[in-house]
Amino acid sequence: MAFDLVIRNGTVVSASEVLEGCDIGIQDGMVIAIGRDLPITEGVEVIDAEGAYVTPGGVDSHCHLSQYYDPGPGEEQRTQTTDGTIPARYNFSGDDYESGSRSAIAGGTTTIISFAIQFRDDESLRPVVTEYHKLAEDQAYCDYSFHVIVTNPTKTVLEQDLPALVGDFGISSIKIFMTYASAKLSDYQILDVLDTARGLGITTMVHAENADMVDWVTDRLEQNGMVAPHHHGTSRPPLVEAEATNRLVTMAELMNTPVLLVHVSSALATKVIRKAQTRVLPVFGETCPHYLFLMAERMRRNGFEGAKCVCSPPLREDSSDLEAIWHGVQNGTFTTISSDHAPTKYNHSNGKLKGLHGHEPHGKFKHIPNGLPGLETRLPLLFSGGILAGRITPQKFVELTSTNPAKLYGLTKKGAIAPGYDADITIWYPQEKFKPFALDNDMLHHDIDYTPFEGYEFKNWPRYTLLRGKVAFSEGKVIGSMKDGKFVRRSTSQLSTPRAPGKNEWLSLRGNLTSLKN
Ligand code: URP
Numbered sequence: 001m002a003f004d005l006v007i008r009n010g011t012v013v014s015a016s017e018v019l020e021g022c023d024i025g026i027q028d029g030m031v032i033a034i035g036r037d038l039p040i041t042e043g044v045e046v047i048d049a050e051g052a053y054v055t056p057g058g059v060d061s062h063c064h065l066s067q068y069y070d071p072g073p074g075e076e077q078r079t080q081t082t083d084g085t086i087p088a089r090y091n092f093s094g095d096d097y098e099s100g101s102r103s104a105i106a107g108g109t110t111t112i113i114s115f116a117i118q119f120r121d122d123e124s125l126r127p128v129v130t131e132y133h134k135l136a137e138d139q140a141y142c143d144y145s146f147h148v149i150v151t152n153p154t155k156t157v158l159e160q161d162l163p164a165l166v167g168d169f170g171i172s173s174i175k176i177f178m179t180y181a182s183a184k185l186s187d188y189q190i191l192d193v194l195d196t197a198r199g200l201g202i203t204t205m206v207h208a209e210n211a212d213m214v215d216w217v218t219d220r221l222e223q224n225g226m227v228a229p230h231h232h233g234t235s236r237p238p239l240v241e242a243e244a245t246n247r248l249v250t251m252a253e254l255m256n257t258p259v260l261l262v263h264v265s266s267a268l269a270t271k272v273i274r275k276a277q278t279r280v281l282p283v284f285g286e287t288c289p290h291y292l293f294l295m296a297e298r299m300r301r302n303g304f305e306g307a308k309c310v311c312s313p314p315l316r317e318d319s320s321d322l323e324a325i326w327h328g329v330q331n332g333t334f335t336t337i338s339s340d341h342a343p344t345k346y347n348h349s350n351g352k353l354k355g356l357h358g359h360e361p362h363g364k365f366k367h368i369p370n371g372l373p374g375l376e377t378r379l380p381l382l383f384s385g386g387i388l389a390g391r392i393t394p395q396k397f398v399e400l401t402s403t404n405p406a407k408l409y410g411l412t413k414k415g416a417i418a419p420g421y422d423a424d425i426t427i428w429y430p431q432e433k434f435k436p437f438a439l440d441n442d443m444l445h446h447d448i449d450y451t452p453f454e455g456y457e458f459k460n461w462p463r464y465t466l467l468r469g470k471v472a473f474s475e476g477k478v479i480g481s482m483k484d485g486k487f488v489r490r491s492t493s494q495l496s497t498p499r500a501p502g503k504n505e506w507l508s509l510r511g512n513l514t515s516l517k518n
Pocket residue numbers: 064069207263310311312313340342370371372
C-alpha cells in the first residue's frame with residue numbers, strides 16, 4: 001500500500017471509539033487505511049501525532065457568510081449592482097467566504113454549510129443559488145455547501161425549485177424563519193413548505209421565535225424608553241422560543257416530516273424538543289457554543305458595547321437555561337452543535353453601531369444587527385470547556401461537531417476518519433505540551449473586530465487541520481489556499497428518510513412519494 005501521507009501514533013476519535021496508538025494512511029486526499037504500524041515507504045510524508053487527539057475535521061452546518069441580515073422594516077434590501085456581478089445587497093460588514101472559511105480552517109473546521117438566502121421578491125431559488133456559487137467559488141479555504149433560506153414559497157419554488165435543489169443542485173436542506181419581518185413565513189406557508197419537503201426528503205431547519213410576541217413586547221419597551229442592547233433579551237424571553245418551537249413541532253407532526261430546530265437557547269424549548277422525541281417524532285435540535293458558555297449579562301457590559309453579544313434567540317438570563325442546554329447536549333436531545341457564525345463588525349456603519357447612531361445615548365436594540373462570530377472558536381471551546389472540563393466525552397464531541405451534521409445533511413464522505421472518507425482531519429496538541437492561553441481577537445482569522453470569547457482560557461487548539469489530505473493550517477498559520485475549498489454535493493439525510501404521506505386522506509392529495517425522483 002503506498003501512502004502520500006501517514007499520521008502516526010495518534011489517539012483517533014470517532015463518534016463511538018477512542019483508539020490509541022493509531023496510524024492513518026492517506027492517498028489522493030482520502031483515508032485508505034487505519035491501523036498500527038502502517039508501512040512507511042520512502043518519500044511518504046509523516047505527521048507525528050503521538051499523545052494527541054486526532055478528530056474528523058469539523059463540520060459546521062450553520063454559518064452565515066456574505067449574507068446580509070435582517071434589515072428592519074422599511075429598510076432597503078435590494079439595491080443596484082456595484083461592480084456588475086454581485087448586487088450591493090451583499091455589501092455588509094460581516095465575513096465573506098474568504099475570511100469566514102479561513103477562520104474555519106484555523107479552528108479545525110473543514111466543511112461549512114452556509115446559507116443562500118432568497119429575498120422576498122425572488123420568485124425562484126435558482127438565481128439565488130447561482131449567486132452564492134459566485135460568491136464562494138475560488139474563495140474558500142474549506143469545503144462548503146449551501147442551505148437555501150426560503151422566504152417566498154411561490155408555486156415555482158414549491159413545485160419546481162425544491163425538487164431541483166435535491167435532484168440537480170445537490171442541496172438537500174432549507175431554512176425557514178418564524179421571526180424577522182424580512183424573512184418570516186406564515187403558518188400556512190410553513191405547512192406548504194413542510195408538505196413539499198416531506199416527499200423530497202429535505203431537512204427543514206427552522207428558526208423558531210414568535211414574531212408577534214417579540215414585536216408586541218418591543219413596542220412596550222420602546223414606549224418606556226427601554227431600548228439599550230440588553231433589552232433585546234427582554235424582548236425575546238424563553239417563552240417566545242418555546243411557543244414557536246411547540247407550534248412548529250405540531251405542524252411537522254401534521255405534515256409527517258423531519259425538522260431541525262436551529263440555535264436552541266432555552267430550557268423550555270429544549271423540553272419541547274425532548275418531548276417530541278420521546279413521542280418518536282423526527283424532530284432534531286441544534287445548539288451553539290454561545291448558549292453553552294455565555295449569558296445575558298454580556299449585553300449589559302460597557303454601555304452600547306453590549307451590542308456585541310446581541311443574537312437571536314438571545315443569550316439567557318438564567319443559568320438554569322445554560323445547564324439545560326448542557327443536559328440536552330449530554331443526553332442526545334441535540335443532534336448538532338453549530339456556530340451560527342453570523343458576524344457583523346462592531347465599529348462599522350452597517351455593523352453593530354448601526355443600533356447606536358441616531359439613537360444616542362443608549363442606542364436602540366431593534367436596529368442592532370443580530371448575530372455573533374464563532375466559526376473559529378466552536379471546536380476549541382468545546383474541546384476546552386466540554387471534553388477537558390469533563391462535560392462531554394471525546395466521542396460526543398466528534399458526534400455533535402462532525403459526524404452527526406455530516407449524516408443529517410447528507411455529506412457522505414465527511415464526518416468520520418474511515419477508509420473511503422475524505423481525509424479531513426484535525427490534529428490537536430498533546431495535552432501535556434500545550435500552554436493554555438487567554439484568547440485575544442487578533443489571534444483569530446475572521447474579519448471581525450471582536451470576539452465574544454475574548455479572554456476565555458483555551459487549554460488546547462488545533463495544531464494541524466487537513467483538508468482532503470492537504471495540510472491547510474499548521475501551528476497557528478493558515479497555509480492552504482482559498483482555491484482549496486470545493487462545493488460539496490449532498491445526498492438526502494442519512495438520519496431520516498423521505499416519509500409516506502401519513503394517515504389523513506387529504507395528505508395523499510399531493511406530495512406523493514411515488515411522484516418523486518431520488
Ligand atoms: O442572531 C442570529 N442568529 N443571526 C443570524 C440569523 C439567524 O437567525 O440565524
